[in-house]
Amino acid sequence: MDRLRCYACGATTSESDRYRCSCGEPLWLDTDPTGFEWPADTDRSMWRYSALLPAVTPTGLAASAGGTPLVRTDRLDGDVGATVSVKYEGSNPTGTFKDRGSAVGVAMAKTGTVATVSHGNMARSMAAHAASAGLDCLVFVPADVPQERLSLLARYDPTILRIEGEYGRLYEASLRLGRAHDIAVVNSDAPARVAGQKTTGLEILAAFAPSVPDAIVLPVSSGGHASGIWKGIEELFAAGVVTERPRLYFVQAAACAPIAAAWDRGETTVAPVDGGETVAYSIANADPPSGNRVLAAARRTSGGVLAVDDDAILDARRTLSERTGLFVESACATALAGARALGRQRAFEPDDEVVLVATGTGFTERDLATPSVSAPTVPLADLDDAVAARTD
């Protein structure tokens, strides 16, 4: 079960601490989906799909990850020009999809210490899952991370190290450190994480079984979540549980869109970019480790990769809370902004079932300026008139 396979060249290895194939592409956990069927709906969590997950026994927080709601959001149909649903990952224990990967990553850790390179959602998720499992957690953050974000992370009492120097180099450095110091390093596209992220896709397809949604639209950063969702779909296809694939559309913030740029150039590999500032900071990955895998997923499923600007992202975020009641992180509002753009490009038919993956809650996003609200003040004695003026 811990055998790794390269999605690109198909090579396999049993060196379970490897991230990369000798061909240079990322490995993922190998799975035999033979004979898989939809499970009886007993376990409410992602572990309903344990037949397709590593053979570990999740406890505590890990056992409660996933099982998030798919919300039918008809008030978005006109916006997108399709039949729209939102998979709300904010219902995970720490408020983001990251918990699916952390659940598997921490459950598979064979050491007393886990570590991750993140200053946002993944850092909080890993620290929380480590806390629940009683493991030490090392988090590598940039030296200039905002205090507000640090204070949320510190609630779970991890060991935080602020790194001076090129933060982008930490991804590779952390893998070496892990091997040198016997630490389970669980970065965004670690095979264990991707195995967990698979379950987002499995749950979405289960909700439409025996049919299949026409398209899934999600934000993309490192490519770990995107890879997991694609992997899940391929496994279901191999098992014969689904006979067609939903189109996978991946959305980036225009200010930092290396995967979208490669897609537009018709290329199969992603080149690093000099990323700029964006409200979608948590998906601003200028050198995505699984970028090429994302391009392959888009090609293989007849989907695509696109970029949207900050105005479109903030407008989508506002629309989500005002028309669906889902208050999401700016980064994950890119899914609706992207779906709107695809709709304008006639990518959908009105009766296409389109699923937007809302990757995380907006409640954790404290460093974004909150609008000042002006509401009328009414003396209790005048309340009747005030209400009448608004409703009669």
Add this chain to the structure above:
Amino acid sequence: MDRLRCYACGATTSESDRYRCSCGEPLWLDTDPTGFEWPADTDRSMWRYSALLPAVTPTGLAASAGGTPLVRTDRLDGDVGATVSVKYEGSNPTGTFKDRGSAVGVAMAKTGTVATVSHGNMARSMAAHAASAGLDCLVFVPADVPQERLSLLARYDPTILRIEGEYGRLYEASLRLGRAHDIAVVNSDAPARVAGQKTTGLEILAAFAPSVPDAIVLPVSSGGHASGIWKGIEELFAAGVVTERPRLYFVQAAACAPIAAAWDRGETTVAPVDGGETVAYSIANADPPSGNRVLAAARRTSGGVLAVDDDAILDARRTLSERTGLFVESACATALAGARALGRQRAFEPDDEVVLVATGTGFTERDLATPSVSAPTVPLADLDDAVAARTD
């Protein structure tokens, strides 16, 4: 199904807009639990229990409420002196248990406008559910509500009215306004809300079926949630699905604890108090409308009501995030603080199954000061030594 029954005197009425029985006690929706069995686990939401819920068809956000995880938290066992699990209500769409009541309340609304008296979790929940259903939402808040809380509420675009005058009088005033202006007023202990809040209890007991947990510990404010959980247990008992009742323990903040004070005096009715300031502001109800019902629930289930101070609440909040990975609102940390106090009073046997209801996420709590975090800064080149110093 919309008939109301008084829990105290048993009188019934078909005037579905009534809140109170002529005896003065609150009414709840009458239900015939005859023949109820545990449902096959198909629907993941609270609507799995539709046999015990009003005959409405939930859509959008309402259809996704409930179905929250029960997290086995063995790292708290020593603290409480029992076998502890946490029902994590932060997984609801707006991050609190309030969504269960809003889902039923909004689904049952027969008007184009809903309204509520709240400046916190319930206001956000009602505004979000109204947004999803395309209904107008009126929210009555105190004139001095913090801007931070208003800005979170405004994300869902409700009509906010700041009320000058005695906010405590608004509860009754709002009911009159609702009848006068054809508005569905859904306050904390409205029958429709309590019907929805019932499902917290149903889900907890389902998780232990065919056994029954020994105790459930939860924060109490107006008494709506407490009443719903008790109601659910009584219905299951009447249906013969359970043959014993878990002990219900209700916890208040010492600075504003009218129900605990009445319990300590051995009384069956709650007298209003002059509430003081507490970090658990969202449960600081000085004149709880369902307070007497809470006392009855504690008596009937051989449980109790107690108060805990702010130091105990903040310490419990820290313990929850650092040992279970659940970052909760201060008000809901009262559940662990209360369970600790009960443990010291020998209320539990070590093998007692005790469930703490964590009523909401801490991510929404922006007006609480966040601690300043100091973490060491390490040049990338020295990272190896820094890691070695901490892990080898």
